[in-house]
Amino acid sequence: xxxxxxxxxxxxxxxxxxxxxxxxxxxxxxxxxxxxxxxxxxxxxxxxxxxxxxxxxxxxxxxxxxxxxxxxxxxxxxxxxxxxxxxxxxxxxxxxxxxxxxxxxxxxxxxxxxxxxxxxxxxxxxxxxxxxxxxxxxxxxxxxxxxxxxxxxxxxxxxxxxxxxxxxxxxxxxxxxxxxxxxxxxxxxxxxxxxxxxxxxxxxxxxxxxxxxxxxxxxxxxxxxxxxxxxxxxxxxxxxxxxxxxxxxxxxxxxxxxxxxxxxxxxxxxxxxxxxxxxxxxxxxxxxxxxxxxxxxxxxxxxxxxxxxxxxxxxxxxxxxxxxxxxxxxxxxxxxxxxxxxxxxxxxxxxxxxxxxxxxxxxxxxxxxxxxxxxxxxxxxxxxxxxxxxxxxxxxxxxxxxxxxxxxxxxxxxxxxxxxxxxxxxxxxxxxxxxxxxxxxxxxxxxxxxxxxxxxxxxxx
Amino acid sequence: xxxxxxxxxxxxxxxxxxxxxxxxxxxxxxxxxxxxxxxxxxxxxxxxxxxxxxxxxxxxxxxxxxxxxxxxxxxxxxxxxxxxxxxxxxxxxxxxxxxxxxxxxxxxxxxxxxxxxxxxxxxxxxxxxxxxxxxxxxxxxxxxxxxxxxxxxxxxxxxxxxxxxxxxxxxxxxxxxxxxxxxxxxx
Numbered sequence: 001x002x003x004x005x006x007x008x009x010x011x012x013x014x015x016x017x018x019x020x021x022x023x024x025x026x027x028x029x030x031x032x033x034x035x036x037x038x039x040x041x042x043x044x045x046x047x048x049x050x051x052x053x054x055x056x057x058x059x060x061x062x063x064x065x066x067x068x069x070x071x072x073x074x075x076x077x078x079x080x081x082x083x084x085x086x087x088x089x090x091x092x093x094x095x096x097x098x099x100x101x102x103x104x105x106x107x108x109x110x111x112x113x114x115x116x117x118x119x120x121x122x123x124x125x126x127x128x129x130x131x132x133x134x135x136x137x138x139x140x141x142x143x144x145x146x147x148x149x150x151x152x153x154x155x156x157x158x159x160x161x162x163x164x165x166x167x168x169x170x171x172x173x174x175x176x177x178x179x180x181x182x183x184x185x186x187x188x189x190x191x192x193x194x195x196x197x198x199x200x201x202x203x204x205x206x207x208x209x210x211x212x213x214x215x216x217x218x219x220x221x222x223x224x225x226x227x228x229x230x231x232x233x234x235x236x237x238x239x240x241x242x243x244x245x246x247x248x249x250x251x252x253x254x255x256x257x258x259x260x261x262x263x264x265x266x267x268x269x270x271x272x273x274x275x276x277x278x279x280x281x282x283x284x285x286x287x288x289x290x291x292x293x294x295x296x297x298x299x300x301x302x303x304x305x306x307x308x309x310x311x312x313x314x315x316x317x318x319x320x321x322x323x324x325x326x327x328x329x330x331x332x333x334x335x336x337x338x339x340x341x342x343x344x345x346x347x348x349x350x351x352x353x354x355x356x357x358x359x360x361x362x363x364x365x366x367x368x369x370x371x372x373x374x375x376x377x378x379x380x381x382x383x384x385x386x387x388x389x390x391x392x393x394x395x396x397x398x399x400x401x402x403x404x405x406x407x408x409x410x411x412x413x414x415x416x417x418x419x420x421x422x423x424x425x426x427x428x429x430x431x432x433x434x435x436x437x438x439x440x441x442x443x444x445x446x447x448x449x450x451x452x453x454x455x456x457x458x459x460x461x
Numbered sequence: 462x463x464x465x466x467x468x469x470x471x472x473x474x475x476x477x478x479x480x481x482x483x484x485x486x487x488x489x490x491x492x493x494x495x496x497x498x499x500x501x502x503x504x505x506x507x508x509x510x511x512x513x514x515x516x517x518x519x520x521x522x523x524x525x526x527x528x529x530x531x532x533x534x535x536x537x538x539x540x541x542x543x544x545x546x547x548x549x550x551x552x553x554x555x556x557x558x559x560x561x562x563x564x565x566x567x568x569x570x571x572x573x574x575x576x577x578x579x580x581x582x583x584x585x586x587x588x589x590x591x592x593x594x595x596x597x598x599x600x601x602x603x604x605x606x607x608x609x610x611x612x613x614x615x616x617x618x619x620x621x622x623x624x625x626x627x628x629x630x631x632x633x634x635x636x637x638x639x640x641x642x643x644x645x646x647x648x
Contacts (some may be wrong), residue, residue, distance in 0.1 A: 017491035021508035028515045
């Protein structure tokens with residue numbers, strides 16, 4: 001039997017009308033416009049319902065607002081985690097300089113003894129080092145404390161503002177004391193110490209005076225200033241350690257690949273002073289140097305196709321774009337090599353979604369899946385900075401780009417814009433399988449890491 | 462581009478003007494009554510569902526998007542159908558009717574010719590279909606839903622929707638035939 005007659009039936013009936021049930025408009029009017037009406041009998045009850053209706057709308061609006069605010073907070077939170085990385089890091093490196101200075105001093109004590117006129121400082125150092133042995137806790141904790149302390153010292157201005165918001169005075173006292181002691185613990189392990197010594201041994205003769213000054217200076221500040229500071233940075237830091245962008249630190253110079261640079265070779269090879277690298281090396285001759293590579297949190301933009309499997313489950317695929325950025329800072333504070341590496345990935349994800357909650361235009365869901373990514377382009381910009389002046393900048397492309405496989409899980413919030421199209425934000429966690437030949441990115445340095453995805457999702461039926 | 466009458470009406474509806482809503486009611490309530498009656502056999506149910514539908518329209522008119530002439534009617538019809546389905550589910554009419562599966566298969570016949578049958582009579586026949594069949598039939602024929610969509614809407618299996626539709630179709634064809642026979646005999 002052909003269904004054609006059904007189509008005819010539909011078109012035939014299209015404009016058909018039936019009698020409207022009696023009194024329908026009056027009832028609707030009472031329900032919707034009762035406030036303006038004088039009809040006494042039905043007017044009373046509908047008014048209550050009208051109020052309820054308004055409450056309902058109000059609740060809806062409230063929900064959107066709360067949702068919006070929550071999303072904004074989530075994004076802000078993530079941003080703040082990405083941002084303050086720079087400052088604390090600088091502090092950290094300075095700290096290590098300080099530590100290294102101590103080490104230098106200690107390792108060179110026999111030599112110094114002959115020249116040294118400042119025995120008091122030395123005994124003080126020894127006393128502190130003794131303390132340190134007793135106080136050697138977990139290295140992480142110590143780093144954290146030093147880190148926090150440094151920040152406190154050097155960034156009073158900046159902190160002041162934030163401190164007003166994040167005051168945690170109760171915990172600060174004990175923490176400060178602890179950190180004062182911990183400050184002097186050389187947390188770098190023995191091998192690192194060895195290299196540091198080696199590196200600096202050549203320069204020892206010029207440097208005797210300097211480390212001592214720094215050291216004395218530091219201790220003084222520790223005991224006086226830092227005691228008053230608040231410890232809010234601690235939480236920030238633990239957050240960073242636990243989750244955020246990965247960080248690599250090396251003594252001496254390094255390139256963005258994470259490989260140490262052989263300084264000796266450069267010294268021997270280049271005998272003209274125009275070379276910016278040479279200039280940096282010369283300028284830092286009498287200073288401790290260190291290389292830091294910081295990988296920023298990967299941010300992913302995606303275009304997703306979503307296929308509904310029943311009410312709550314869904315299957316998604318699409319196209320992802322991820323930008324991975326890493327920074328290299330190698331050298332001292334004023335003279336350094338700065339490297340910026342950017343790698344762009346295009347990936348195809350396969351995700352399974354489970355909708356946890358659906359309210360109006362918002363959908364909250366959890367998702368898990370796998371992703372294959374291919375770097376489409378990458379570049380490294382190297383800048384040489386001597387005495388805070390940019391000397392030379394060069395850019396080179398990365399050419400080895402292997403595929404990258406990963407698995408991930410995330411919780412997401414989606415806002416439907418129009419029928420079948422929505423925008424989403426997904427903070428999540430990913431694990432990238434190590435690929436030795438890949439560029440040195442956060443994927444490689446920290447296979448398990450947090451990420452943030454944004455995108456547009458198209459619903460397929 | 463000049464705003465159509467429909468768009469002008471919508472702008473007034475958005476302001477929640479009573480006159481505009483009265484106009485809307487006047488213009489569409491008869492057609493919506495038909496839509497609603499297709500799904501519900503009881504007059505009181507039709508009244509309740511239509512009332513709820515208009516209240517729903519009133520509250521969600523902000524979400525209406527004008528997509529050309531007729532889109533307002535389509536939007537209102539969608540709401541009315543949804544409200545009708547909600548009502549059917551609540552009353553449990555539907556689930557009980559689904560189990561009426563023991564009707565014999567109606568053999569395929571030639572296309573029924575209903576051109577000469579008044580629309581009111583066709584309406585009567587549709588309403589006389591068992592509730593479950595009628596719902597599926599309505600959704601498939603008049604709302605142009607696929608069996609997959611119907612299955613989701615009603616919470617039944619896809620092939621259940623297809624088989625119910627098939628039987629509804631057969632029943633209706635039979636009714637049309639019977640109607641014509643009876644007419645002939647009266648003449």
